[in-house]
Amino acid sequence: MRRKVTLKQIAKELDVSISTVSKSLRNSPEISEDTRQKVQAFAKLYNYRPNNIALSLKNKKTKTIGIIIPEIVHHFFATVISGIEQVANENGYNVIVCLSDESFDKEVINMDMLANGSIDGFIMSLSKETQLKKDFHHIEEVINQGMPVVMFDRVTNEVLCDKVIIDDQLAAYRAVEFFIKSGFKKIALVTTVDYVSVGKLRTDGYINALIDHDMSVSENMIVKIEDIENCASKIEKLLNDKKPDAIFAVNELFAVTTIKLANKMGMKVPDDISVIGFTDGIISQFSTPSISTISQNGIKMGGRAAKMLIERLEMDEENEQYTTELIETELVLRESTATL
Amino acid sequence: MRRKVTLKQIAKELDVSISTVSKSLRNSPEISEDTRQKVQAFAKLYNYRPNNIALSLKNKKTKTIGIIIPEIVHHFFATVISGIEQVANENGYNVIVCLSDESFDKEVINMDMLANGSIDGFIMSLSKETQLKKDFHHIEEVINQGMPVVMFDRVTNEVLCDKVIIDDQLAAYRAVEFFIKSGFKKIALVTTVDYVSVGKLRTDGYINALIDHDMSVSENMIVKIEDIENCASKIEKLLNDKKPDAIFAVNELFAVTTIKLANKMGMKVPDDISVIGFTDGIISQFSTPSISTISQNGIKMGGRAAKMLIERLEMDEENEQYTTELIETELVLRESTATL
DNA sequence: TTTCAACACGCAAACGTTTTCGATAGAGGT
DNA sequence: ACCTCTATCGAAAACGTTTGCGTGTTGAAA
CATH class of the missing domain: 3.40.50.2300 (Response regulator)
Structure with a gap:
């Protein structure tokens, strides 16, 4: 096993000083052509590489x-x-x-x-x-x-x-606006609890889009999910009670979960209900049906x-x-x- | 802006040597209770933390x-x-x-x-x-x-x-064996080109399972994919020509792609054709239908x-x-x- | 022969630690 | 007064680099 070689070892081997070795390797004109050649050849032979830690310490x-x-x-x-x-x-x-x-x-x-x-x-x-x-x-x-x-x-x-x-609020706004312009009337939101900054912003975008287009905002159309593991009942309740025709979900996990639940309840996506998610990930691309989404690169x-x-x-x-x-x-x- | 403080600075400030500071902070009994207290208090006040790079260099x-x-x-x-x-x-x-x-x-x-x-x-x-x-x-x-x-x-x-x-070969063997014991007769394989080590092993497992159960191995039932982007025709050909009743795919991308193509061709999964993938990832969990798979943790x-x-x-x-x-x-x- | 520049190289500091080995001073004993 | 011991601390090396500066040698010019 050949441990990494240092300047000091090269210097000793070639019977020159450490600084001469260092300067030779950096092609300093201070050093004669002869020594430079010699040092560089030796360094190459032994595959010398400057120690990164030492460099870090020196250069800060x-x-x-x-x-x-x-x-x-x-x-x-x-x-x-x-x-x-x-x-x-x-x-x-x-x-x-x-x-x-x-x-x-x-x-x-x-x-x-x-x-x-x-x-x-x-x-x-x-x-x-x-x-x-x-x-x-x-x-x-x-x-x-x-x-x-x-x-x-x-x-x-x-x-x-x-x-x-990304402009989370604007992106959400655009998605909801797309729903509105497509003619959907009962647009629901599946989002996170408010302290998640991006969740809050996307929620705001949803609300603003509705307000700007003179549609009513109802707390009952908004589901805020704290824990993905047991959110099924909340979403099912939304689907059952409010019968939304479109759903905006603030991430793709919420989107695919909603679609799966809707399927289970006998609703077809997109025939009975349309869904737009957030984040263009693997799930959105490969689930069936593939999910319309806001892509954040x-x-x-x-x-x-x-x-x-x-x-x-x-x-x-x-x-x-x-x-x-x-x-x-x-x-x-x-x-x-x-x-x- | 308060830059990070070093031993030297503490030493200078307290008018002791660097080694005294170092020893004090490491609670060396060499140092008097008094000085230790003093140094530690000062270090805490200035939020001293040993420089990692220097430690790395020293400790190698x-x-x-x-x-x-x-x-x-x-x-x-x-x-x-x-x-x-x-x-x-x-x-x-x-x-x-x-x-x-x-x-x-x-x-x-x-x-x-x-x-x-x-x-x-x-x-x-x-x-x-x-x-x-x-x-x-x-x-x-x-x-x-x-x-x-x-x-x-x-x-x-x-x-x-x-x-x-993981024992790729054994895992693949078990999956194919499961198909055989379930009564499937025409089991196809969607795999990678051979130089991908795990793909090769899984292919071997597929072949061995068939052989061990006295089933014929046919090159026509095996599709080797080099490039995921344009593999559709190959898989479609397999589905059309050989009408397999079960497919083992060596990763989840191949599995979901196969399912999507089958759907497009009017075949139902799992009614007309069963699929097992490899790697228990997001796709397998969230696609519709969710995909049976070999889970590698x-x-x-x-x-x-x-x-x-x-x-x-x-x-x-x-x-x-x-x-x-x-x-x-x-x-x-x-x-x-x-x-x- | 003296002087001086140019050349080629080495010394040493610096980066921030840890640790070994002294060094100093005071206390205590004889 | 001298020796020893202990308590407390400092100097210095080491880790591997880079670099400014000092120094010795050489050759040529005066």
Whole structure:
């Protein structure tokens, strides 16, 4: 087993100083052609590679981005990571991923772990618990220490930093407006509890669309789901009692669950009831019927977040000007929506 | 902005030496109660945390695991990462994720990037291109440098290291056996091209099950798919020409695609044709009908891989004894299989 | 022969830790 | 007064780099 070779070992072997070796490898004109050749040949032979940790310590830069997200077994978050990774790689950065599991404590612990020099900056999406507690001290702490943070999707106004989001409210508005213009009259909403920021925004979009088109908003047409595991009764009640002709669901899990329940109750999608979901994931594409949905491009979102972070990292002057970028969404029509 | 405080700064501020500060914080009995208190109070006030990079350099350990997988927007790989992350975290390790995008070159580049001190060991699954080229020099290189590697799922016999896999062949055998015992006579296979190791193994399982039960194996009942984008014609031909009553697909994408095509051709699943897939992902759970499948527990797989790697890392003696762990699979029956 | 520039290279600091090995001083004993 | 021991602390090395600056050698010009 041949352990990794260091400058010191090369220096000893060639009977020159460490600095001579280093300069030779970096093609410094200070070193004679002869020695340079010799050192480079030797280094190549022994497959010398500078130690990254030593470089990080010296340069005070790790060329590593920390990602903190609630979960990874989730199509949207996976695409975001993919987008981040791609841009990061193009710029010579690595990504280190931590999962909060929707837990505030784990989010704090993970940020603490990474904030001690392991990374140059964060890209993160808030856990549900953090959004519920509205406690952002851990985030402000790292920002105060001069470590840039970019938040995406689940963000908060209470901390100043770069953000990249979609216009959740507008996207929901457009979906509901599509229903209205298609002639649907009884449009229901399946959404999350209000403390989930994106859920709230999408709910607002639903409500505004109805109001703007002079349609009544009824609490009975809105189902707020806390726990996906046992939400069936609530949705069944909605379908039974209110007989909606269209349903807007704020994520694809809610959408597919609603469709399955409707099927079970003998309603046909889209013949009896139309459905639009949110997030263009695997489920929407492959379920039967395939689900019309608002597509939020996770790859693009991750890419933008990475770009913003890297630009801030490689900027020389500190810039207190934070921006929030909007990623366009698109209404993708599939089989779950009928045209009346 | 308050930058991170170092031992040196604390030492200067308190007018003691760096070593005194370090020892105080680690509660060394060498230091008087007085000074210890003073230093600890100061450190707490300024929220001192040891710099991870410096520790890594000194200890020659980064407490970081490198993961290299073909893609992340993929339910199975995402669950594996999740499993790794969990075990890693419990043991104080971080994970840094690189994607090969099924490309040999990217796999090599990524391993090179991480092998220079950034991580303590690898957990990886081979890219398709690597499996095709059968070139594993990059992997053997890092192993030779004393960096442990654990391979999962897509492995190769050509490199000696710890591995964690499922018994692909046996699992496929069991699925096909289930079809046979249920009374199906015309059992078809939708699989990958042979160079994908797991695809080949599952194909073997299919063939062996048929042979062992005295059923004929026909090339015409086997469709090998190279590119998922344009595989429709091949599958349609199979359905049309051979009229199978049962289909075993080696992944869930093939399974759902087959079901969709069957539906389009007027066949009902499971009434006219039964389907079993592989990998218990989102698609299998949420498509209509839900798909019977062989469940391979990614969380458990990732967890085991992480456990193997960490144990090897924290072992003092070097051990040349490599093991291959098998993760149990399970046949999950859902709506896509009929009982005759 | 003296002087001086150019060339080629080494020294040492710095990044932030931990840890080994002294060093100093005071207390206590003879 | 001298020795020893203990308590408390500091100096320095080490991890692997990079880089500014100092230094020695050489050859040529004066």
